[in-house]
Amino acid sequence: MQYKNIQQLALENNNFRKVLFTNEHSQVVLMSVLPGEDIGREVHETVDQVLVFVKGAGEAVVGTDTHNIGPGDMFVVPAGTEHDFTNTGHEALKLFTVYSPPEHPDGVVQVTKADA
Numbered sequence: 001m002q003y004k005n006i007q008q009l010a011l012e013n014n015n016f017r018k019v020l021f022t023n024e025h026s027q028v029v030l031m032s033v034l035p036g037e038d039i040g041r042e043v044h045e046t047v048d049q050v051l052v053f054v055k056g057a058g059e060a061v062v063g064t065d066t067h068n069i070g071p072g073d074m075f076v077v078p079a080g081t082e083h084d085f086t087n088t089g090h091e092a093l094k095l096f097t098v099y100s101p102p103e104h105p106d107g108v109v110q111v112t113k114a115d116a
Contacts, residue, residue, distance in 0.1 A: 010054045010096045017110040020096075027102035033058070033093040037113055038086035044103060049077040051097045057089030069093070 002021060006028070009020065013030040021028045033039060033056075041061075051074065058069035062083045067075075069085065077083045087093035110116040 006052075006096050007054050010094045013094065014092070015109050015111050016113045017104070017108065017116055019104050019106055019108045022102050022106040024101075026098055026100040027104065027106075029097050029099065029104065031093075031095050031097060033085070033087045033095075034113075035087050035090055035092070038084050040113070040116075041082060041084040043082045044077075044079055044099075046079050046101070047103050048079050048100045049083075049097055049103075051075045051077070051085065051095055053093065053095045056087060056091055056093035058085055058087045058093045060085050 004020070010030050013032050015030070015032060018030045019027060020030055031039070053069050053071055053073045055071055060067045060069050060075055060083070062075055062077055063081050085093070
């Protein structure tokens, strides 16, 4: 078992996407979304995703529902659900997400959204 202070790691992360840890059945990824950027509207057909926001402000669109995002908010996105998360604030939107099963190659770091 690995121990990490996930909130602190998310706050310190300045990469758009950084794969922190990958197991056989799940993966933990840090994200930092710049003001005005979004994660990108997408659907993971066979992957469940849980996102936890630790800093910043934004808007979540999950299926047909729209919600404001703030620190401490969590969104569960079942496989097959269209979703997007947009930074509407003036500072980076910091979060961590868990994919099950893993979605990205282990160890991937994408500094900017363009790299993704």
